[in-house]
Amino acid sequence: MSQPDTNHLIAAVDARMAMATRLLEDLRARTPDADGAGVTRPSYGAGEQIGHDLMRAAAGDIGLEVTTDVAGNLYATLPGHNRAAPRWISGSHFDSVPNGGNFDGAAGTVAALTAVAALKDLGIRPRQDMTAMAIRAEECSSWFTGQHGGHLGSRAALGLLQPSELDTAIHVASGATLGESIDAAGFNAGTVRHGPAPLSAQNVAGFAELHIEQGPVLISAGVPAGIVTGIRGTIRARNAHCLGAYSHSGAVPQELRQDAVLATAELIHRVDEHCAALRQRGHDVVFAVGRLHTDSKVDSLSKVPGETTFTIDLRSQEEDVLAQLHALLGTLSVEIGQSRNVRFDLGHLALADPTVMAPAFRARLQDGATALGIKAPPVPCGAGHDAAEFVRAGIPTCMIFVRNTGESHNPMEHMDVADFRDGLLLLTWFLAAMAKAQG
Amino acid sequence: MSQPDTNHLIAAVDARMAMATRLLEDLRARTPDADGAGVTRPSYGAGEQIGHDLMRAAAGDIGLEVTTDVAGNLYATLPGHNRAAPRWISGSHFDSVPNGGNFDGAAGTVAALTAVAALKDLGIRPRQDMTAMAIRAEECSSWFTGQHGGHLGSRAALGLLQPSELDTAIHVASGATLGESIDAAGFNAGTVRHGPAPLSAQNVAGFAELHIEQGPVLISAGVPAGIVTGIRGTIRARNAHCLGAYSHSGAVPQELRQDAVLATAELIHRVDEHCAALRQRGHDVVFAVGRLHTDSKVDSLSKVPGETTFTIDLRSQEEDVLAQLHALLGTLSVEIGQSRNVRFDLGHLALADPTVMAPAFRARLQDGATALGIKAPPVPCGAGHDAAEFVRAGIPTCMIFVRNTGESHNPMEHMDVADFRDGLLLLTWFLAAMAKAQG
Numbered sequence: 001m002s003q004p005d006t007n008h009l010i011a012a013v014d015a016r017m018a019m020a021t022r023l024l025e026d027l028r029a030r031t032p033d034a035d036g037a038g039v040t041r042p043s044y045g046a047g048e049q050i051g052h053d054l055m056r057a058a059a060g061d062i063g064l065e066v067t068t069d070v071a072g073n074l075y076a077t078l079p080g081h082n083r084a085a086p087r088w089i090s091g092s093h094f095d096s097v098p099n100g101g102n103f104d105g106a107a108g109t110v111a112a113l114t115a116v117a118a119l120k121d122l123g124i125r126p127r128q129d130m131t132a133m134a135i136r137a138e139e140c141s142s143w144f145t146g147q148h149g150g151h152l153g154s155r156a157a158l159g160l161l162q163p164s165e166l167d168t169a170i171h172v173a174s175g176a177t178l179g180e181s182i183d184a185a186g187f188n189a190g191t192v193r194h195g196p197a198p199l200s201a202q203n204v205a206g207f208a209e210l211h212i213e214q215g216p217v218l219i220s221a222g223v224p225a226g227i228v229t230g231i232r233g234t235i236r237a238r239n240a241h242c243l244g245a246y247s248h249s250g251a252v253p254q255e256l257r258q259d260a261v262l263a264t265a266e267l268i269h270r271v272d273e274h275c276a277a278l279r280q281r282g283h284d285v286v287f288a289v290g291r292l293h294t295d296s297k298v299d300s301l302s303k304v305p306g307e308t309t310f311t312i313d314l315r316s317q318e319e320d321v322l323a324q325l326h327a328l329l330g331t332l333s334v335e336i337g338q339s340r341n342v343r344f345d346l347g348h349l350a351l352a353d354p355t356v357m358a359p360a361f362r363a364r365l366q367d368g369a370t371a372l373g374i375k376a377p378p379v380p381c382g383a384g385h386d387a388a389e390f391v392r393a394g395i396p397t398c399m400i401f402v403r404n405t406g407e408s409h410n411p412m413e414h415m416d417v418a419d420f421r422d423g424l425l426l427l428t429w430f431l432a433a434m435a436k437a438q439g
Numbered sequence: 440m441s442q443p444d445t446n447h448l449i450a451a452v453d454a455r456m457a458m459a460t461r462l463l464e465d466l467r468a469r470t471p472d473a474d475g476a477g478v479t480r481p482s483y484g485a486g487e488q489i490g491h492d493l494m495r496a497a498a499g500d501i502g503l504e505v506t507t508d509v510a511g512n513l514y515a516t517l518p519g520h521n522r523a524a525p526r527w528i529s530g531s532h533f534d535s536v537p538n539g540g541n542f543d544g545a546a547g548t549v550a551a552l553t554a555v556a557a558l559k560d561l562g563i564r565p566r567q568d569m570t571a572m573a574i575r576a577e578e579c580s581s582w583f584t585g586q587h588g589g590h591l592g593s594r595a596a597l598g599l600l601q602p603s604e605l606d607t608a609i610h611v612a613s614g615a616t617l618g619e620s621i622d623a624a625g626f627n628a629g630t631v632r633h634g635p636a637p638l639s640a641q642n643v644a645g646f647a648e649l650h651i652e653q654g655p656v657l658i659s660a661g662v663p664a665g666i667v668t669g670i671r672g673t674i675r676a677r678n679a680h681c682l683g684a685y686s687h688s689g690a691v692p693q694e695l696r697q698d699a700v701l702a703t704a705e706l707i708h709r710v711d712e713h714c715a716a717l718r719q720r721g722h723d724v725v726f727a728v729g730r731l732h733t734d735s736k737v738d739s740l741s742k743v744p745g746e747t748t749f750t751i752d753l754r755s756q757e758e759d760v761l762a763q764l765h766a767l768l769g770t771l772s773v774e775i776g777q778s779r780n781v782r783f784d785l786g787h788l789a790l791a792d793p794t795v796m797a798p799a800f801r802a803r804l805q806d807g808a809t810a811l812g813i814k815a816p817p818v819p820c821g822a823g824h825d826a827a828e829f830v831r832a833g834i835p836t837c838m839i840f841v842r843n844t845g846e847s848h849n850p851m852e853h854m855d856v857a858d859f860r861d862g863l864l865l866l867t868w869f870l871a872a873m874a875k876a877q878g
Contacts, residue, residue, distance in 0.1 A: 141741060215690030232689060238740055248847045249727035249752045250671060250821035251654030254718065261728045262711050268704035279693065288688035289700045291738045292731060292747070299730045301677055301750040302580070302822075303848075308731070311740040313688045382689035383741075408687040409742070 006371050006429070012118040013428050017421060020114040023058055027051055027094070027110075028102040038411030041096040042173075043137035043144065043152065044072070044181045051094025051106060055113055055134050062117045064132070069198040070191040071156035071182060072136045078116050080128040080435075086205035088126070088434050090115060090427060091133030093153065093386060097142045101212075101413025107402060107420060108210040109134045115428040119435060126435030128205060135386050144178060146170040149350065152178060154386035158393040159197030166193055201394035206361065206434060209387040210427050212415050213401040214408035217379050224419040225426060226379035227365045228399035230317050231388045232284070233354035235326055237312035237346045242267070244342040246298065246306035257304050261294060263340040264308045267332055268292075274328055275314075278321060285316040285325070286382060312346065317354045317380055326351065352384070355391035361398035361430070368429035374422045376400070383408075400426055445810050445868070451557040452867050456860060459553040462497060466490055466533075467541040477850030480535040481612075482576035482583065482591065483511070483620045490533025490545060494552055494573050501556045503571070508637040509630040510595035510621060511575045517555050519567040519874075525644035527565070527873050529554060529866060530572030532592065532825060536581045540651075540852025546841060546859060547649040548573045554867040558874060565874030567644060574825050583617060585609040588789075591617060593825035597832040598636030605632055640833035645800065645873060648826040649866050651854050652840040653847035656818050663858040664865060665818030666804045667838035669756045670827045671723070672793035674765055676751040676785045681706070683781040685737065685745035700733060700744045702779040706771055707731075707749075713767055714753075717760060724755040724764070725821060751785065756793045756819055765790070791823070794830035800837035800869070807868035813861045815839070822847075839865055 031047040033040035041047025052074050059066045059076035067075045080087070092108025112132035119130060136153025137143070144152070148169035155161040166179035166189055174181070179189035218226050244258030268289055275287045292310040299305055312329070316322050326349065333344035362378070369376040379401055390397045402423035406414035470486040472479035480486025491513050498505045498515035506514045519526070531547025551571035558569060575592025576582070583591070587608035594600040605618035605628055613620070618628035657665050683697035707728055714726045731749040738744055751768070755761050765788065772783035801817070808815040818840055829836045841862035845853035 142739070213690065214687040215692065216695060217692070234689070236740060248653045248822060249729055250673075250725065250754050250823065251652065251847060252725075252821070253654065253656065254714070254725045256655055256659075257725075257727075259727060261731050262707065262726075265704040265707035265711065265728075268701065269708040272701050272704065275693070286689065286691075286693045286696075287701075288696075288698060288743050289704075290688055290733070290740050290742045290744050291735075292700050292733050292744070293735065294729070294731050296730075296732065301675060301729050301752055303729045304727050305729050305731070313740055315689050382691070383687055384689065407685075408690055410685070 008122060009118070009429060009432060010425060012121045013114070013421070013425050015121065016114045016117050019058065019117070020110050020424065021417060023054055023110045024102060024106060026054055027106055033099045035099065038099045039096050039102050040098050040100065041094060043095040043140045044185045045143070048095040048136065049185070051109065052134055055109060058113060059132070062120060064116065064120070068187070069157055070188040071153055072185055072187040073153050073157050074134040075131050076113055076116065077129050077131040078120050078126065080126045080130065082127055083129060085128035086203050087129035087131055088205050088431065089131045089133050090208040090210070090431060091135055092209050092211055093135045093138035095137060095139045097139050097409045099411060100409050101406065101411060103212045103413060103415045104214070104408065105138060107212050107415060111210040111424045111427055114424055115431050118428045119432055122432070124432060124435055130431060130435055138386055140169070143172055144169040145172050147348070148178065150384065151386055151389050154389040156192045157197060157199045158389055159195060159200065160389055160393060161192065163193045199393070204395045207387060207390040207395050207397045208361070208400070208427060208430060209385060210400045210402065210423050211385060212404045212413065214383045214404065218401060218403040219405060221377060223375040223377060224403050224422040225374060225376040226401040227362055227369070227376050228357050228381045228401055229362070229378045230354055230356045231381045231385060232315040232317050233319065233322050234350070234352045234384065235312065235314040235322055236350045237348070240310050240312055240344070240346040242308045242342055242344050244306045247304045249302045249304050252304060258306065258341045259304050260308045260342055261305045263336050263342045264292070264310060266336050267344065270332055271328065283316070283321050284318055284380065285314065285321050288313045315382055319354055322351070322354070352388070355388040357398045358396035361396060364433055365398060365400065365426060365430055368426050368433065372425050372429060374426055376426060447561060448557070448868055448871060449864060451560045452553070452860070452864050454560065455553045455556050458497065458556070459549050459863065460856060462493055462549045463541060463545060465493055466545055472538045474538065477538045478535050478541050479537050479539065480533060482534040482579045483624045484582070487534040487575065488624070490548065491573055494548060497552060498571070501559060503555065503559070507626070508596055509627040510592055511624055511626040512592050512596050513573040514570050515552055515555065516568050516570040517559050517565065519565040519569065521566055522568060524567035525642050526568035526570055527644050527870065528570045528572050529647040529649070529870060530574055531648050531650055532574045532577035534576060534578045536578050536848045538850060539848055540845065540850060542651045542852060542854045543847065544577060546651050546854060550649040550863045550866055553863055554870050557867050558871055561871070563871060563874055569870060569874055577825050579608070582611055583608040584611050587617065589823065590825055590828050593828040595631045596636060596638045597828055598634060598639065599828055599832060600631065602632045638832070643834045645797070646826060646829040646834050646836045647800070647839070647866060647869060648824060649839045649841065649862050650824060651843045651852065653822045653843065657840060657842040658844060660816060662814040662816060663842050663861040664813060664815040665840040666801055666808070666815050667796050667820045667840055668801065668817045669793055669795045670820045670824060671754040671756050672758060672761050673789070673791045674751065674753040674761055675789045676787070679749050679751055679783070679785040681747045681781055681783050683745045686743045688741045688743050691743060696743045697745065697780045698743050699747045699781055702775050702781045703731070703747045703749060705775050706783065709771055710767065722755070722760050723757055723819065724753065724760050727752045754821055758793055761790070761793070794827040796837045797835035800835060803872055804837060804839065804865060804869055807865050807872065811864050811868060813865055815865060
């Protein structure tokens with residue numbers, strides 16, 4: 001990058017660092033969770049709205065154009081020469097899991113706003129609009145139960161939300177549908193349902209998301225930031241069951257039992273072993289059963305358990321690995337079901353394909369890291385992010401990870417200001433390059 | 440058996456069948472549970488007392504001596520020539536699990552009373568006392584929580600109850616200690632605590648218990664009754680834990696996880712496979728994990744689970760099999776704990792040795808079955824019973840099972856009157872033989 005030169009860009013970002021850190025600290029102070037340890041910002045709820053209000057006020061102060069879409073996503077835009085040209089977007093979310101960390105989502109939203117402010121401060125007039133976006137309901141899995149495909153705000157904006165999800169996603173506290181929750185927050189579920197969607201591959205040139213890392217890879221590597229190679233695809237079962245029959249745990253011979261726990265343990269252990277073998281052959285795959293319960297209303301030490309309820313979360317960057325594991329789940333459920341006289345009902349197996357970050361953008365980010373003297377190696381991304389939805393909508397996308405020295409989805413989450421600055425510098429450098437390259 | 444001849448014995452039992460069935464039906468009618476489907480008779484509670492009252496009245500009508508002991512166990516005795524000689528006892532319990540079946544316990548108590556009545560009707564004057572016993576609190580695991588070793592009524596009578604259990608067994612509804620519950624029911628916890636115990640190997644010549652089967656072995660065999668070979672011993676963990684660490688189920692590499700569910704599934708599956716191998720080599724063993732839970736306050740689809748809570752119930756008729764499994768649990772917890780970076784805390788592993796029914800009594804019962812033309816093959820007993828406590832006290836003991844065509848600990852429990860009569864005939868024949876053999 002030559003124009004604006006790197007030193008000017010660094011100076012412009014540093015001049016905006018006070019605004020960025022104040023926004024993050026105001027947000028933390030105004031969304032404490034009940035126990036005071038972390039933050040709680042429900043999707044389409046008060047905490048998320050506080051983030052949007054803070055960003056709207058800051059964007060006004062910077063002098064950006066502020067709009068919202070039908071699903072409540074917020075856009076703060078530095079206008080380009082050609083307002084009709086496909087625009088550039090950077091952003092993330094403000095909502096959090098219950099008792100979560102301050103920076104998961106908010107770091108990327110504030111970084112996007114700060115980067116666009118720095119471009120403006122540098123006097124850059126991009127050819128196309130450069131927009132910072134605050135996306136709704138990324139953490140919706142914590143706040144909406146029922147049937148839905150997650151990432152509700154970005155999917156609504158991109159036209160990827162099925163209309164039925166407006167009715168089948170149910171708020172865990174209020175019991176309202178997603179559609180009712182969107183209307184109650186002051187937006188327009190009817191237009192979300194019938195379209196048109198505001199964002200598409202036709203009107204968005206590219207998307208960049210900065211996000212705190214949710215794993216320990218950057219800590220292990222000893223680097224402040226990383227350039228994401230791709231986001232893992234998933235196979236998820238929210239409500240899997242094994243159905244056997246309750247009986248006396250002493251009096252019934254083992255061969256006459258229909259033991260749901262022994263069958264479930266075999267299924268889990270065999271999937272676990274299969275994944276370990278895949279990893280040993282160099283493949284990418286992780287597996288977790290986050291929830292596993294017998295029925296506490298009827299279970300007992302001295303009863304053969306007649307039912308289990310559990311979740312499945314399989315992730316891989318390789319589409320064929322996910323296809324293989326999907327087939328394995330089917331085969332094993334039938335085989336173990338027959339041999340143990342139980343029935344597995346895995347419920348809806350939600351599939352999300354792995355997504356690949358645009359190679360040209362990754363290369364450009366690497367150029368930026370070199371120009372800025374920031375260590376930012378390529379890293380895989382195991383968790384889901386709004387960025388994956390932009391890829392699914394056919395929009396070239398990239399992600400920057402910032403080191404998390406604590407834990408994820410947890411009050412122990414921690415991001416050093418110096419690491420945030422490195423990630424923000426990289427994002428600003430990249431957006432400046434995009435503004436010019438296409439300007 | 441020649442004296443009294445078999446036909447006279449059958450006639451005497453049949454003459455008492457109306458009394459027996461009326462007692463069982465009165466008991467059912469007077470102890471319905473809340474939903475009307477089964478019966479509910481809490482240990483040291485109203486339902487159990489109704490059973491004792493019915494038996495006391497019937498024993499008076501028959502002309503037997505009626506006494507109670509310090510723990511509230513009821514004795515209905517046909518006096519022998521030598522009142523000081525070690526007496527014979529047959530009996531079972533009146534209490535039930537919540538929403539249980541009518542015959543679990545009550546069939547054996549009523550059968551004992553009816554058999555002793557038939558001996559009296561036949562004009563038998565035994566050398567030693569022949570006693571029908573109604574035992575308290577066999578189903579106490581449903582009614583008393585805290586620390587106790589179960590079978591509270593028989594263990595109190597036999598001096599096997601630890602004094603501390605009077606203080607550490609806590610009634611699930613009233614919160615009273617066992618000692619307070621015994622006193623509140625009109626008996627004497629102080630004497631239970633300090634002794635002497637009323638029953639011992641010195642003053643009891645033998646014990647026989649008739650009980651409805653709690654498994655399907657007699658149904659599978661197509662026979663009305665069975666002669667129990669032994670009662671399985673147990674290894675039980677009421678509160679086992681696996682402790683790992685919560686983390687993000689996508690972002691954390693598998694080798695850095697401390698996944699409590701994958702570790703628990705491996706432990707369960709490997710114990711299961713070990714038990715299957717033991718059974719294949721001809722050993723007796725059953726295994727159940729009746730309760731298994733992640734922590735529903737913090738678990739989630741997208742979290743690596745940091746903790747599981749579960750139970751272990753291992754049973755075998757072979758002491759060395761139990762010893763081997765006890766060692767296996769220790770080895771596997773350490774091995775899996777190390778390989779998966781979690782810690783197993785299995786808590787207190789309660790051990791109860793297997794008990795063997797007296798071979799001489801089993802042979803005599805087989806003679807009786809042959810004489811009466813009743814099919815009663817040898818059967819193992821998987822569940823715990825008061826009979827096991829008599830064995831532990833050094834008293835020669837035997838058990839008769841009667842076919843259960845429904846389920847156990849369940850309103851679906853069912854016993855045909857014809858099957859009950861077969862079991863009762865066998866018990867009466869046996870007690871008559873014991874009255875004579877030692878007379």
